[in-house]
Amino acid sequence: xxxxxxxxxxxxxxxxxxxxxxxxxxxxxxxxxxxxxxxxxxxxxxxxxxxxxxxxxxxxxxxxxxxxxxxxxxxxxxxxxxxxxxxxxxxxxxxxxxxxxxxxxxxxxxxxxxxxxxxxxxxxxxxxxxxxxxxxxxxxxxxxxxxxxxxxxxxxxxxxxxxxxxxxxxxxxxxxxxxxxxxxxxxxxxxxxxxxxxxxxxxxxxxxxxxxxxxx
Numbered sequence: 001x002x003x004x005x006x007x008x009x010x011x012x013x014x015x016x017x018x019x020x021x022x023x024x025x026x027x028x029x030x031x032x033x034x035x036x037x038x039x040x041x042x043x044x045x046x047x048x049x050x051x052x053x054x055x056x057x058x059x060x061x062x063x064x065x066x067x068x069x070x071x072x073x074x075x076x077x078x079x080x081x082x083x084x085x086x087x088x089x090x091x092x093x094x095x096x097x098x099x100x101x102x103x104x105x106x107x108x109x110x111x112x113x114x115x116x117x118x119x120x121x122x123x124x125x126x127x128x129x130x131x132x133x134x135x136x137x138x139x140x141x142x143x144x145x146x147x148x149x150x151x152x153x154x155x156x157x158x159x160x161x162x163x164x165x166x167x168x169x170x171x172x173x174x175x176x177x178x179x180x181x182x183x184x185x186x187x188x189x190x191x192x193x194x195x196x197x198x199x200x201x202x203x204x205x206x207x208x209x210x211x212x213x214x215x216x
Contacts, residue, residue: 008099010047011205012120014113014175016132017055019195020086031093033198039097041205047099049123051116052090053132054082054105062169075169076108083112109167113179121186128183128190129204134174135194137162137213151213156184159215175215189216 019030038048058079065075083104091102103119105112113130120128139149139162151158165177174192175183183190193200193212200210 006045008045008047010049010099010120010123010125012049012116012123012125012128013051014116014128014130014132014179015050015052015090016130016195017053017058017083017086018133019131020052020055020090022056026089030195030198031090034201035093035097037198037201038094038100041202042098042100046205048101049116049119049125050087050090050094050100050102051112051119052083052086052102052104053112054079054086058082059172072169073108076105079169080105080108108169110178111167111171111176113176114182117179117182117186117188117190120188121182127204128188129201130175130190130192131195131201132174132192133195135192135197135200135212137174137192137215153214153216156180156215160184174213180215183215189214 020027042048061078061082062075065078087102087104091100094100094102103115106115116128119125137151137154137159139151142148142150159175160177160180163173163175163177163180165181167177175190191204191212191214193204193210197211200212203210204212
C-alpha cells in the first residue's frame with residue numbers, strides 16, 4: 001500500500017460550546033486557529049469527527065427553563081437544538097477540509113461528550129480529545145477548594161468516583177457520567193486540553209507532552 005493509499009486515522013473531538021460562543025460573542029480568533037490546525041492535520045492523514053457543545057448559551061436557557069418547571073427532557077432538547085446551531089457554524093468554518101464531520105447533540109439524557117464517544121466507537125477512532133475551558137481534572141472544584149488535587153493521569157474508575165453517575169441537564173463537568181460509562185466500557189482514552197492553549201492539540205495528536213489530563 002502506497003503512502004497515498006494509507007488508511008487515514010480518525011480522531012473524535014468533543015468541542016465545548018464555550019470555545020465557540022459565550023457572553024462576549026463568537027470566538028472568531030479561536031475558530032480561525034482551530035481551522036488552521038485541523039487543516040494541517042488533515043493533510044497529514046487525519047480525519048476528524050467534531051461534536052460541538054452548547055456551553056453557556058445552553059445553560060442560560062436551561063436555567064430560565066427551570067423557573068418554568070420544564071422537564072429534564074425538554075431542557076435537554078433545548079440544549080440539543082443549540083448544539084446544532086453551533087455545529088452548523090463550525091462546519092461552515094471548516095468547509096473544504098478533507099475528512100471532517102461536524103455534528104451536535106443527539107438525544108436527551110447525555111451531553112455531547114457521549115455523542116463524541118459513541119461516534120468514536122462507531123468509526124473506530126483511535127482517540128477522543130476534549131477541548132473546553134477545563135484542561136485538568138481535579139478531585140473537587142479548585143475554585144471552591146484550593147487544596148483540590150490535580151490529576152495528569154487517572155483511570156475511569158477513579159474519575160467516575162469523582163464525577164458520580166447521575167446526569168443533570170446542563171451539568172458543568174469535564175466529561176459527563178453517560179460518556180464516561182461508555183468510554184470505560186469500550187476502553188477508550190480521553191485527553192483533556194484547555195482551549196486557550198490550542199498549541200496543545202497537535203501535541204496530543206503526535207504523542208507529545210501537553211498541559212492537561214488523560215483518562216484511560
